[in-house]
Amino acid sequence: MAKVKPRVKVPKTASVNEVVTIKTLISHPMESGQRKDSKTGEAIPRKIINKFAASFNGEPVFMANMEPSVSANPYIEFQMRVPETGVVRFEWTDDDGSVYDLEKTITAA
């Protein structure tokens, strides 16, 4: 399996209570369960990232439940209000139970 690599774009600094745009991308095939193996004709089992969550200093910010209709390498963009300096934590949950995570610090001035 290709290595799953999460990437996020978060501003390093923001003014207090500024609303910032956060872009996230994770490399993942998002196998829908609808495709068939062209050689054997057997259905390829579903394997997708079904949940994405972002939190700031432990407080939930944004969450998404995803179904097989989300494209491969799921891209999510959302807005966040920055109340103070802190750490944004991103978590992606796979169908097989593994969790891919990443943390970024935003300095509020």
Add this chain to the structure above:
Amino acid sequence: MTVTRREALGLAVGGVAALTTLRFAAPAFAAGNAIEDAIMEFTGGSTPGDGDITIVAPEIAENGNTVPIEVSAPGAASIMLLATGNPSPGVATFHFSALSGAQEAKTRIRLAKTQDIIAVAKMPDGSAITTKRSVKVTIGGCGG
């Protein structure tokens, strides 16, 4: 090679038969009531009305494998996206919180064919609003 009238007729009949088989072999796409059920489950039984909710999507998507889509509903608690023409209608549900700067999200989705996208937003007071947008798809994106 010369094609006789008999052979030509045979080919034509064979072609029609093959087309018919293909049509019936196509996967059963989500029925209308599956979409209604999904909306009812999401809103908790209330029928969504009109309101301040928008979907931004291309009118024509050349590649159904990755269609950029943006949804916003100011003040919403969560937004559900449905693709009415996909094998399973659910696409994604976004949940917002007090730290969300705006109740909007962008993502990329798969569309199997030309179809309507439905967005339903659940408001904090329990009411729901909905909108839909049609997207034409040139090449479908659900593999096969």
